[in-house]
Amino acid sequence: MLKIGKIEIEKAILLAPMEDVTDISFRLVCKELGADLVYTEFVNSEGLVRANVKTHKKLKIIDEEHPVGIQIYGANIESMVGAAKIAEAENPDLIDINAGCWVKNVVGQGAGSALLKDPPYMQELVEAVIKSTKIPVTVKTRLGWDHESIKILEVAKRMEDAGAAALTVHCRTRKMGHKGDAEWEWIPKIKEVVNIPVFLNGNVLNAYDVKKAFDETGADAVMIARGAIGNPWIFLEAKELMQTGKITTVIDEELKIKSCLRHLNLSINVKGEMRAVLEHRKFYSGYLKGLYGASRVRSDLMQYTNYTGVEESLLKYLESLKSYQEESPA
Numbered sequence: 001m002l003k004i005g006k007i008e009i010e011k012a013i014l015l016a017p018m019e020d021v022t023d024i025s026f027r028l029v030c031k032e033l034g035a036d037l038v039y040t041e042f043v044n045s046e047g048l049v050r051a052n053v054k055t056h057k058k059l060k061i062i063d064e065e066h067p068v069g070i071q072i073y074g075a076n077i078e079s080m081v082g083a084a085k086i087a088e089a090e091n092p093d094l095i096d097i098n099a100g101c102w103v104k105n106v107v108g109q110g111a112g113s114a115l116l117k118d119p120p121y122m123q124e125l126v127e128a129v130i131k132s133t134k135i136p137v138t139v140k141t142r143l144g145w146d147h148e149s150i151k152i153l154e155v156a157k158r159m160e161d162a163g164a165a166a167l168t169v170h171c172r173t174r175k176m177g178h179k180g181d182a183e184w185e186w187i188p189k190i191k192e193v194v195n196i197p198v199f200l201n202g203n204v205l206n207a208y209d210v211k212k213a214f215d216e217t218g219a220d221a222v223m224i225a226r227g228a229i230g231n232p233w234i235f236l237e238a239k240e241l242m243q244t245g246k247i248t249t250v251i252d253e254e255l256k257i258k259s260c261l262r263h264l265n266l267s268i269n270v271k272g273e274m275r276a277v278l279e280h281r282k283f284y285s286g287y288l289k290g291l292y293g294a295s296r297v298r299s300d301l302m303q304y305t306n307y308t309g310v311e312e313s314l315l316k317y318l319e320s321l322k323s324y325q326e327e328s329p330a
């Protein structure tokens with residue numbers, strides 16, 4: 001059971017924080033399709049305390065998104081405390097501390113998964129952030145730096161002692177990056193040593209994985225990252241599967257193309273037309289995956305900088321797919 005502050009959700013399915021992916025528009029798309037809790041991408045604490053305008057923009061959340069978490073990262077306690085206060089002013093339902101990011105420039109600063117190298121310091125940092133804010137603080141981390149130094153049981157206890165409201169575990173080590181099987185078997189072991197909710201993350205790529213993750217591990221929530229990119233219906237399917245035991249929703253070309261346009265429309269409302277259209281290019285391969293002739297349409301879509309061009313191209317493509325099906329012998 002996910003229980004954080006006033007939020008209580010049975011078998012909650014979460015949209016993971018993802019840099020350059022989980023902006024307001026994508027969070028809303030996933031929310032509309034069933035995500036129970038969504039997160040901003042990670043926001044640099046140093047940028048926030050130095051009032052960097054670009055960094056500050058990443059904090060923006062809107063009413064329709066709640067419940068929503070803002071994720072912050074950094075290695076310096078003072079900056080993290082300052083950043084948490086700035087994030088709190090945006091009125092999220094929780095602040096999440098990133099202690100799992102594996103990329104070099106983040107760990108090079110001692111942030112993200114580098115915090116796993118020094119669990120007492122990680123505890124001190126989390127405790128200081130918790131003391132500085134009135135809203136719940138959660139932590140997202142990994143199993144350890146590498147397989148020779150898995151410290152997740154100690155870290156989980158320390159996070160509970162620090163006062164964390166929940167712990168998300170990406171069931172890989174830092175060394176694994178995003179590769180290799182996520183080791184879900186750690187979740188029940190972690191749940192044995194702490195009483196705070198424990199969320200499973202890693203390799204949940206379709207609705208069946210969501211159900212399997214809950215059934216096999218007893219996780220309090222399941223968090224999806226890459227499985228939602230170009231496939232936000234994963235939330236819809238997973239909910240249906242868990243409620244009825246089967247999936248009847250058909251993710252056909254019409255739903256795929258209409259969702260792609262809905263996502264772009266939401267994005268335009270937030271970012272303005274040109275920027276939204278340009279940034280949407282990275283989503284076409286996901287939305288159009290598996291559709292006949294998708295690569296040709298994708299290259300066509302790359303030329304547009306306005307919504308009308310994209311819409312016309314996609315709707316024309318949808319019509320061609322439909323007429324192709326009508327003409328094809330059964």
Ligand SMILES: Cc1cc2nc3c(=O)[nH]c(=O)nc-3n(C[C@H](O)[C@H](O)[C@H](O)COP(=O)(O)O)c2cc1C
Nearest residue numbers: 016017018019041042098170202203204224225226
């Ligand atoms: C494009 C991308 C951006 C990411 N950005 C973040 C981030 O900002 N904060 C974070 O905690 N994790 C981030 N992650 C890691 C994911 O949240 C997640 O832990 C990881 O991808 C494992 O889950 P998955 O197997 O479902 O993809 C990112 C992952 C991807 C693919």
